[in-house]
Amino acid sequence: MAISMNTGLIGPMLLDQIKNRITLNGWGGNDILAIGDGLVQFGHDLPDIAASLFRSYPGSVKMIVIGQANQPGWKPMTQGGPNGSLTVLIGLLLPAVLKCREAAINGDLRQAGMGSLKLALSPGGQIRVVNGDGKLLPAI
Numbered sequence: 001m002a003i004s005m006n007t008g009l010i011g012p013m014l015l016d017q018i019k020n021r022i023t024l025n026g027w028g029g030n031d032i033l034a035i036g037d038g039l040v041q042f043g044h045d046l047p048d049i050a051a052s053l054f055r056s057y058p059g060s061v062k063m064i065v066i067g068q069a070n071q072p073g074w075k076p077m078t079q080g081g082p083n084g085s086l087t088v089l090i091g092l093l094l095p096a097v098l099k100c101r102e103a104a105i106n107g108d109l110r111q112a113g114m115g116s117l118k119l120a121l122s123p124g125g126q127i128r129v130v131n132g133d134g135k136l137l138p139a140i
Helices: 012-023 046-056 094-106 115-120
Strands: 061-068 073-078 086-092 121-129
Touching: 046 073, 046 086, 046 115, 061 094, 061 115, 086 094, 094 121, 115 121
Parallel strands: 061 086, 061 121
Antiparallel strands: 073 086
């Protein structure tokens, strides 16, 4: 299963980790927060996670990837180098991920409460959502 994704914003190592984890036995039962390094910060729902993310990294996140998790939360994935880019993985329970997927398809961030995530993004940053078949939807 191939994942089409613009790799300009994140390093190839993280891209491989995301691809391997998503394609491992399909996406359905996997937990996106199990990818890579970093400590998981648990949250109640997407607005709570967005507020915590903004407090921690205001305007400095290059990419946010939203996918299914066993417990809602987020974790940073810092890329190497002195000017390393920051990617954040957000894990949500399935009903919330479905709302985010619908919002991504419709291009309406307000629909799932994702508008507040934009505050944490750096200029040119992206929000991506993992689709049910393991592919990343186009950037919102």
